[in-house]
Amino acid sequence: MAKRPTIHDVAAAAGVSRGTVSRVLNDDRYVSPAAHAAVRRAIAETGYIVNRNARSLVTQRTGSVVMVLSEPHEKVFEDPNYSTTIRTAIRRLGERDVSLVIMLAGDDGDRERVVRYVRGGHADGVLLMSTHAGDPLVDELESMRIPAVACGAVIGKENVIPYAAADDREGARQMTRYLVEQGRRKIATITGPMDTPGGIQRLEGFADVLGRKASRKLIEHGDWTQLSGESAMARLLERTPDLDAVFVASDLMAAGALSTLRAAGRRVPDDVAVGGFDDSSVAATTHPPLTTIRQPLAEVAEETVRLLLALVDGGGPVDPVILSTRLIVRESA
Amino acid sequence: MAKRPTIHDVAAAAGVSRGTVSRVLNDDRYVSPAAHAAVRRAIAETGYIVNRNARSLVTQRTGSVVMVLSEPHEKVFEDPNYSTTIRTAIRRLGERDVSLVIMLAGDDGDRERVVRYVRGGHADGVLLMSTHAGDPLVDELESMRIPAVACGAVIGKENVIPYAAADDREGARQMTRYLVEQGRRKIATITGPMDTPGGIQRLEGFADVLGRKASRKLIEHGDWTQLSGESAMARLLERTPDLDAVFVASDLMAAGALSTLRAAGRRVPDDVAVGGFDDSSVAATTHPPLTTIRQPLAEVAEETVRLLLALVDGGGPVDPVILSTRLIVRESA
DNA sequence: TCTCAGTCTGTGAACGCTCCCAGATGCTCC
DNA sequence: GGAGCATCTGGGAGCGTTCACAGACTGAGA
Numbered sequence: 106m107a108k109r110p111t112i113h114d115v116a117a118a119a120g121v122s123r124g125t126v127s128r129v130l131n132d133d134r135y136v137s138p139a140a141h142a143a144v145r146r147a148i149a150e151t152g153y154i155v156n157r158n159a160r161s162l163v164t165q166r167t168g169s170v171v172m173v174l175s176e177p178h179e180k181v182f183e184d185p186n187y188s189t190t191i192r193t194a195i196r197r198l199g200e201r202d203v204s205l206v207i208m209l210a211g212d213d214g215d216r217e218r219v220v221r222y223v224r225g226g227h228a229d230g231v232l233l234m235s236t237h238a239g240d241p242l243v244d245e246l247e248s249m250r251i252p253a254v255a256c257g258a259v260i261g262k263e264n265v266i267p268y269a270a271a272d273d274r275e276g277a278r279q280m281t282r283y284l285v286e287q288g289r290r291k292i293a294t295i296t297g298p299m300d301t302p303g304g305i306q307r308l309e310g311f312a313d314v315l316g317r318k319a320s321r322k323l324i325e326h327g328d329w330t331q332l333s334g335e336s337a338m339a340r341l342l343e344r345t346p347d348l349d350a351v352f353v354a355s356d357l358m359a360a361g362a363l364s365t366l367r368a369a370g371r372r373v374p375d376d377v378a379v380g381g382f383d384d385s386s387v388a389a390t391t392h393p394p395l396t397t398i399r400q401p402l403a404e405v406a407e408e409t410v411r412l413l414l415a416l417v418d419g420g421g422p423v424d425p426v427i428l429s430t431r432l433i434v435r436e437s438a
Numbered sequence: 439m440a441k442r443p444t445i446h447d448v449a450a451a452a453g454v455s456r457g458t459v460s461r462v463l464n465d466d467r468y469v470s471p472a473a474h475a476a477v478r479r480a481i482a483e484t485g486y487i488v489n490r491n492a493r494s495l496v497t498q499r500t501g502s503v504v505m506v507l508s509e510p511h512e513k514v515f516e517d518p519n520y521s522t523t524i525r526t527a528i529r530r531l532g533e534r535d536v537s538l539v540i541m542l543a544g545d546d547g548d549r550e551r552v553v554r555y556v557r558g559g560h561a562d563g564v565l566l567m568s569t570h571a572g573d574p575l576v577d578e579l580e581s582m583r584i585p586a587v588a589c590g591a592v593i594g595k596e597n598v599i600p601y602a603a604a605d606d607r608e609g610a611r612q613m614t615r616y617l618v619e620q621g622r623r624k625i626a627t628i629t630g631p632m633d634t635p636g637g638i639q640r641l642e643g644f645a646d647v648l649g650r651k652a653s654r655k656l657i658e659h660g661d662w663t664q665l666s667g668e669s670a671m672a673r674l675l676e677r678t679p680d681l682d683a684v685f686v687a688s689d690l691m692a693a694g695a696l697s698t699l700r701a702a703g704r705r706v707p708d709d710v711a712v713g714g715f716d717d718s719s720v721a722a723t724t725h726p727p728l729t730t731i732r733q734p735l736a737e738v739a740e741e742t743v744r745l746l747l748a749l750v751d752g753g754g755p756v757d758p759v760i761l762s763t764r765l766i767v768r769e770s771a
Numbered sequence: 772t773c774t775c776a777g778t779c780t781g782t783g784a785a786c787g788c789t790c791c792c793a794g795a796t797g798c799t800c801c
Numbered sequence: 802g803g804a805g806c807a808t809c810t811g812g813g814a815g816c817g818t819t820c821a822c823a824g825a826c827t828g829a830g831a
Contacts, residue, residue: 134779136780161818162492207524215532227490470810489787
């Protein structure tokens with residue numbers, strides 16, 4: 106690679122000093138129109154591109170943020186929702202010329218790497234994904250005082266880490282209400298992990314609607330994976346064979362529940378109605394297609410990025426953002 | 439954030455000079471055991487972490503690589519295969535303390551951003567994903583002489599950009615042969631885009647087995663999306679109502695084909711056998727579960743990363759890697 | 772005319788690191 | 802005992818920026 110032009114070369118070509126070039130580069134005040142034009146021309150001629158390392162060295166800003174995925178390794182990304190979030194984040198950040206580094210935080214080694222990365226000053230901000238309650242990483246980040254936001258609340262840290270999220274509780278109410286309206290009498294639920302906001306709040310919404318009828322016997326827990334949906338459904342069927350509906354807290358788990366129901370000879374929705382949550386891409390591929398709750402994932406991602414950038418720009422504290430969900434009726438309920 | 443310790447502080451704490459600390463940091467020769475120990479201790483005491491910017495400024499190495507996703511925006515990530523690749527890449531790179539920046543290259547603006555990023559020296563290497571034939575970005579990268587590899591060949595640049603890939607052609611042969619062995623007589627195919635290796639080579643493999651029987655009438659093209667699978671299947675059915683099998687070049691498109699077949703009242707596999715390709719997560723959720731070809735995605739990703747690191751480390755030219763596929767029989771064929 | 776504020780420009784000093792060279796020390800071998 | 806080599810250390814220079822400061826120039830107002 107030929108030696109790249111530096112700010113010196115540009116200054117020489119434009120017949121001005123380094124300082125003036127730097128001022129043009131950073132849109133500083135006090136640059137005469139003539140100097141400005143000369144510098145612009147010299148930049149174009151030389152093909153100059155600023156060296157971010159040199160800049161970061163003095164400004165202490167990096168122009169990049171790191172997204173931390175906290176799932177255990179096998180599960181990371183199993184959920185297609187990640188894709189939407191990542192894509193959206195990259196786009197929005199890109200528009201501001203901020204680049205996105207992705208790191209995994211599935212085990213202690215990973216977490217240590219993340220801490221070293223952030224402590225090393227390589228990111229201006231942190232975007233937390235699927236962080237579970239009690240994750241030690243959160244405390245570490247907090248102590249470093251680096252701008253951090255989460256996509257979906259971090260349980261127990263709602264007032265510390267700003268976040269954007271879908272209205273999980275209300276979404277669960279929407280689905281549960283719908284099942285009730287359809288005349289279902291024995292409605293069960295498969296929740297997500299109880300250390301995640303989606304796990305907790307979707308169960309709360311379910312209970313809000315059913316009240317005393319949401320008995321222990323009708324509740325099973327999964328871990329968002331399809332397999333866990335299958336086995337949770339099997340446990341429910343064994344315990345309460347006469348259930349006539351189940352609200353599953355994610356589409357992927359719902360897909361698992363559908364297989365179990367099919368294997369058990371239950372017709373969906375005739376014998377058992379199934380409601381999902383997410384409206385992710387799997388919802389349309391299941392058989393029958395899944396009636397589900399759409400969360401505005403792209404918007405959640407956009408808001409998360411917006412919050413982070415606001416924080417990085419030093420705009421003081423920011424408030425969480427909750428976005429509303431919508432019932433999508435297909436064929437499973 | 440409290441002022442971070444620098445190499446000076448460590449040197450002072452250890453009672454040695456900057457040079458010695460730097461030597462310890464970089465595993466240089468010629469450091470006495472005593473000095474080594476003192477420096478190690480001082481690093482631990484001060485909580486020192488090297489500043490990569492300062493280091494990059496002099497070494498011209500960044501410790502990060504950029505993954506470029508070349509799909510148009512709407513489609514990026516629709517395919518669950520991306521997830522596996524990204525996850526694997528992050529892990530393998532992380533082990534070497536190399537971080538992964540992800541950029542989109544869906545339109546010209548994006549591509550320009552990528553070029554600026556790379557030209558600006560912010561990455562040690564480039565990992566190309568789903569790059570289509572004739573993508574101008576490839577020429578630009580080539581002219582910059584930055585180490586670049588692709589996950590899946592770049593059509594027309596097979597000898598320029600090293601790559602790791604599954605043996606698409608042989609995989610397609612495996613599936614086609616299987617359909618023939620099952621007694622299917624009129625076998626159609628839905629291909630991927632004909633400017634991608636998967637699109638081209640899976641069709642070639644199909645044709646290898648069927649020879650003259652692979653007539654134009656039995657070939658339709660999709661663009662990897664589920665929707666395109668649906669419509670391609672519809673066109674095939676209209677043109678050749680008596681087909682009794684279809685090899686679909688991706689699971690996602692196969693899921694689409696299944697819906698169309700179901701809507702048309704065809705039973706799978708009784709009336710029409712369906713074979714997919716990828717063995718991605720959707721393959722298990724379809725109804726019936728998809729008989730498909732497994733590509734060793736994680737291995738492909740690992741090999742891609744290995745190639746890139748070898749190139750970055752300057753180990754001279756590297757050879758493409760082709761990994762073999764395997765038939766997974768489920769219920770759709 | 773002088774002053775003063777407002778513009779505009781150039782330059783030295785960081786930022787935190789690696790590289791390189793000069794010099795010191797100790798050991799082996801003749 | 803001295804030459805020669807390998808081992809080890811310190812410190813100056815430089816990587817490409819931004820920042821702060823000093824100085825030069827302008828024009829308005831006293």
